[in-house]
Amino acid sequence: MRYSAVRGTVALALLLGICLGAVASEEPVRVLATTTIVGDVVRVVAGDRVALRVLLPTDADPHAFQPTPADAAAIADADLIVLSGAGLEEELEALLRGATGRLVDLSERVALRPVSSAGVEGEDRHHGWDPHVWFDPTNVMVWASSLEAALGELDPENSQVYSANAAAYREALGSLDLWIWDQVARVPRAKRRLVSDHRSFDYFAARYGFEVVGTVFPGRSTLAEPSAQEMARLIEGIRALEVAAIFVGTTANPALAEAIAADTGTAVVRLYTGSLSDESGPAATYLEMMRHNVTAIVEALAR
Numbered sequence: 001m002r003y004s005a006v007r008g009t010v011a012l013a014l015l016l017g018i019c020l021g022a023v024a025s026e027e028p029v030r031v032l033a034t035t036t037i038v039g040d041v042v043r044v045v046a047g048d049r050v051a052l053r054v055l056l057p058t059d060a061d062p063h064a065f066q067p068t069p070a071d072a073a074a075i076a077d078a079d080l081i082v083l084s085g086a087g088l089e090e091e092l093e094a095l096l097r098g099a100t101g102r103l104v105d106l107s108e109r110v111a112l113r114p115v116s117s118a119g120v121e122g123e124d125r126h127h128g129w130d131p132h133v134w135f136d137p138t139n140v141m142v143w144a145s146s147l148e149a150a151l152g153e154l155d156p157e158n159s160q161v162y163s164a165n166a167a168a169y170r171e172a173l174g175s176l177d178l179w180i181w182d183q184v185a186r187v188p189r190a191k192r193r194l195v196s197d198h199r200s201f202d203y204f205a206a207r208y209g210f211e212v213v214g215t216v217f218p219g220r221s222t223l224a225e226p227s228a229q230e231m232a233r234l235i236e237g238i239r240a241l242e243v244a245a246i247f248v249g250t251t252a253n254p255a256l257a258e259a260i261a262a263d264t265g266t267a268v269v270r271l272y273t274g275s276l277s278d279e280s281g282p283a284a285t286y287l288e289m290m291r292h293n294v295t296a297i298v299e300a301l302a303r
């Protein structure tokens with residue numbers, strides 16, 4: 001009795017497997033990407049072989065983004081969920097991890113940097129790792145490889161396409177890396193100091209020989225406001241080090257940075273940090289975003 005029940009289940013599972021297999025080859029894999037940056041990398045590696053939905057709109061702050069009911073439905077519907085990871089999507093992660101679709105945390109295979117800022121006390125929801133890995137293009141090479149593997153497993157028929165796309169992209173990222181080295185060489189060593197809206201440039205700084213000397217918002221996220229003491233210390237530091245610019249991402253509120261800039265005679269330079277621009281803007285893809293940001297950083301500091 002028991003044996004035949006098991007045998008029946010096996011037969012049914014085989015039958016279902018055949019049916020599901022037939023459906024899967026006709027319908028594209030539904031992929032949900034969190035940020036516009038993640039979405040761009042998925043688009044490059046997947047090409048037109050998947051149905052892609054990017055959850056966050058342009059200029060949404062990935063640290064603070066709260067999903068709508070429609071977003072939750074899209075998450076529930078996805079075959080593959082791709083997140084930037086390492087705690088970036090802190091308000092979304094529980095929902096993403098609870099979904100039935102396969103989850104790819106792009107930062108899982110990246111060598112993460114611990115958050116070194118003193119301003120993280122009381123933020124016990126954080127994992128203690130800096131999630132802004134994409135500011136080092138060699139980390140995005142790791143992203144491309146993770147996507148190549150995940151897409152190839154979900155959709156083996158197209159795995160060669162994904163591998164070819166990922167290989168070409170890793171090459172483009174290598175060229176970008178060399179180009180950045182060339183650009184930053186124009187900034188004198190003593191001027192390679194970054195002040196930004198929040199702690200988002202450590203991977204960039206580590207790779208290209210910069211030092212992050214201060215942030216407007218303490219910590220690795222935009223969710224914590226600075227205290228009066230922290231503000232005073234930052235203003236003091238900007239004056240002492242003769243910092244030329246405060247770099248503020250398009251996803252952050254620039255009001256505080258503007259007040260500090262007015263106070264210290266520095267410039268506020270807007271960069272694309274947590275989001276791409278829209279299609280007509282200067283940072284429509286990850287590669288364009290990095291070129292735009294590096295050009296702006298070099299222009300501001302090489303004077």
Ligand SMILES: [Zn+2]
Binds near residue numbers: 132199
């Ligand atoms: Zn950030």
